[in-house]
Amino acid sequence: MPLSRQDQFSLGLQRFLGWLFFPILGGLTVLLMRFVMGYRVPDMRQVRRQFKQLLGKEKTPLLICANHLTMIDSAIIAWSIASNWSYWWRFRLFAWNMPERRNFAHILPLKIICYLLKCVPIIRGGPPHETKRTMDKINYLLAQSQAICIFPEGTRSKSGRINLDEPTYGVGRLVLTHPGTRVLCVYQRGQQQEKSSFFPKKGDVFFTDIDMIQPVSDSKGLRAVRDVSTQIMQKLYDMEQSYFATHRQ
Amino acid sequence: MERSEILNKVKEILEPYVKNEEAFGNINEDTSILDDLQVNSARLVDIILAFEDEFDIEVDDEAADQVGTIGDAIELIHGQIN
Numbered sequence: 001m002p003l004s005r006q007d008q009f010s011l012g013l014q015r016f017l018g019w020l021f022f023p024i025l026g027g028l029t030v031l032l033m034r035f036v037m038g039y040r041v042p043d044m045r046q047v048r049r050q051f052k053q054l055l056g057k058e059k060t061p062l063l064i065c066a067n068h069l070t071m072i073d074s075a076i077i078a079w080s081i082a083s084n085w086s087y088w089w090r091f092r093l094f095a096w097n098m099p100e101r102r103n104f105a106h107i108l109p110l111k112i113i114c115y116l117l118k119c120v121p122i123i124r125g126g127p128p129h130e131t132k133r134t135m136d137k138i139n140y141l142l143a144q145s146q147a148i149c150i151f152p153e154g155t156r157s158k159s160g161r162i163n164l165d166e167p168t169y170g171v172g173r174l175v176l177t178h179p180g181t182r183v184l185c186v187y188q189r190g191q192q193q194e195k196s197s198f199f200p201k202k203g204d205v206f207f208t209d210i211d212m213i214q215p216v217s218d219s220k221g222l223r224a225v226r227d228v229s230t231q232i233m234q235k236l237y238d239m240e241q242s243y244f245a246t247h248r249q
Numbered sequence: 250m251e252r253s254e255i256l257n258k259v260k261e262i263l264e265p266y267v268k269n270e271e272a273f274g275n276i277n278e279d280t281s282i283l284d285d286l287q288v289n290s291a292r293l294v295d296i297i298l299a300f301e302d303e304f305d306i307e308v309d310d311e312a313a314d315q316v317g318t319i320g321d322a323i324e325l326i327h328g329q330i331n
């Protein structure tokens with residue numbers, strides 16, 4: 001079902017206000033991560049260059065799919081793959097997120113920050129009509145070639161490792177709804193990160209691996225949804241295997 | 250195929266995904282798959298695909314979205330095989 005005009009307007013306004021405040025808010029976020037929390041991404045230049053190359057000049061729907069270990073994964077990913085200036089220039093690449101509403105909606109300043117940083121809250125296990133409305137918004141944004149950041153595992157990984165046995169399939173549905181969608185798979189992990197946590201530890205150093213895939217399936221319906229979701233999960237799993245083989249021997 | 254026969258097969262398919270054993274023991278057509286049996290919503294796709302394999306039917310996305318209770322599942326399967 002198409003998104004109501006009111007919701008379209010609300011998203012447009014949110015995008016504009018986000019863009020307007022981004023130099024301040026984006027800058028503060030980076031300062032906080034870099035100098036207060038002491039986070040570092042040693043390969044940042046290389047990762048940003050690679051992201052630019054993978055992106056090319058094509059303006060297609062873009063899903064950023066990553067492993068999920070902390071509450072601020074998407075912020076660290078955003079920081080790692082492009083500069084704030086490039087986001088301000090092409091704000092569609094600064095990805096929309098779908099955080100759990102219950103994690104932040106009760107704290108007004110956090111609610112405002114999340115709004116300005118392009119968050120579309122979702123209530124996991126909430127009323128079906130609300131979930132559907134959120135997914136309609138995400139579909140609308142993806143159709144506008146806005147980047148969307150999504151965690152295919154659905155939740156932070158308790159074991160700290162990607163579990164192929166319990167995938168979620170929402171990501172497959174998004175890809176199949178928007179033919180031509182490209183999926184930027186991101187495997188990111190702090191050196192001190194063993195299992196999931198609220199924040200990464202202070203001073204953590206982040207390994208970041210990215211690759212672009214365009215999943216397709218010969219199947220139809222739900223089988224195609226499962227097939228595409230599995231391809232994305234498998235890619236992240238392979239990236240994780242590669243990380244542990246080379247960095248945690 | 251009788252509804253009771255379908256129910257038994259549906260129960261077999263659901264069993265590995267159920268987190269509330271007590272509700273599973275008292276299962277009836279009004280039992281909610283997500284709320285009562287506490288099946289992870291992400292597993293619904295696997296369950297619907299298992300229905301397709303078991304009953305040799307095809308379920309489209311919209312019909313799959315309508316499955317909330319055991320009764321809905323039975324109705325969906327019953328409607329397709331009869």
